[in-house]
Amino acid sequence: MIIVTGATGNVxxxxxxxxxxxxxxxxxxxxxxxxxxxxxxxxxxxADLAQPATGLPAAADxxxxxxxxxxMMAGDPAQVVAPFADxxxxxxxxxxxxxxxxxxxxxxxxxxxxxxxxxxxxxxxxVLRSGGFASNSYAWAPSIKATRTAAAPFGEVGLxxxxxxxxxxxAAITLTQPGHTKAIYELTxxxxxxxxxxxxxxxxxxxxxxxxxDQTREEARAQMLTFMPAPVADTTLDILGTPTGREQTVSxxxxxxxxxxxxxxTDWAQRNAAAFR
Numbered sequence: 001m002i003i004v005t006g007a008t009g010n011v012x013x014x015x016x017x018x019x020x021x022x023x024x025x026x027x028x029x030x031x032x033x034x035x036x037x038x039x040x041x042x043x044x045x046x047a048d049l050a051q052p053a054t055g056l057p058a059a060a061d062x063x064x065x066x067x068x069x070x071x072m073m074a075g076d077p078a079q080v081v082a083p084f085a086d087x088x089x090x091x092x093x094x095x096x097x098x099x100x101x102x103x104x105x106x107x108x109x110x111x112x113x114x115x116x117x118x119x120x121x122x123x124x125x126x127v128l129r130s131g132g133f134a135s136n137s138y139a140w141a142p143s144i145k146a147t148r149t150a151a152a153p154f155g156e157v158g159l160x161x162x163x164x165x166x167x168x169x170x171a172a173i174t175l176t177q178p179g180h181t182k183a184i185y186e187l188t189x190x191x192x193x194x195x196x197x198x199x200x201x202x203x204x205x206x207x208x209x210x211x212x213x214d215q216t217r218e219e220a221r222a223q224m225l226t227f228m229p230a231p232v233a234d235t236t237l238d239i240l241g242t243p244t245g246r247e248q249t250v251s252x253x254x255x256x257x258x259x260x261x262x263x264x265x266t267d268w269a270q271r272n273a274a275a276f277r
């Protein structure tokens with residue numbers, strides 16, 4: 001049996017479906033789960049990992065542990081990991097910021113603390129350090145639908161964002177196949193794209209023009225603070241505006257594990273065009 005936390009998110013939902021299709025018994029864990037979100041027959045547990053979790057299986061073959069923004073900033077890593085200490089393996093979705101933004105309270109120190117807790121849990125482990133998600137572009141969906149506009153800062157700065165379905169595919173492999181114990185993988189997409197290019201890719205996907213609007217850092221920060229803690233917003237803006245060389249480097253890890261190149265942002269936009277129409 002495999003436990004998937006964050007089971008209703010962009011990575012977790014795909015991972016639950018993939019593992020179920022492969023014939024694995026899955027328990028989906030999230031703070032909110034509506035029945036259509038998970039496949040029929042998947043056991044669901046509503047739990048906030050920031051609190052002492054109840055209803056979790058006593059043991060599991062493997063656990064996919066996702067640390068969201070609120071949990072990352074407020075959760076006690078040892079308390080969050082403790083319920084899974086008897087699992088056969090923990091695969092933690094962490095952040096590239098552990099190495100590229102080591103001094104950041106959010107992307108660096110907070111994720112590093114969770115990595116340490118997993119590594120000290122006594123179970124086998126794998127750490128997936130991801131760069132930015134292609135699905136962050138869902139933030140444009142309301143404005144693209146309403147006015148065919150997409151606003152973002154740093155419109156000409158490129159980053160190798162990764163399709164969350166590829167993260168899920170890597171997670172499925174590391175959860176179920178041997179050879180990944182005590183491994184740390186850095187996950188990126190196959191090429192650099194700028195916010196302006198991503199908006200153009202969405203425009204192509206929906207067959208309608210989309211006007212890109214350059215935001216100032218201050219405008220973007222005010223918008224981000226409506227749904228994320230300030231330290232997360234500030235470090236995110238640092239990455240978007242002044243990425244390090246490593247943050248702009250395409251990692252070979254996803255392609256090597258998947259046995260194929262990870263998908264491009266254009267692939268992601270075409271597959272998710274309905275969200276922007």
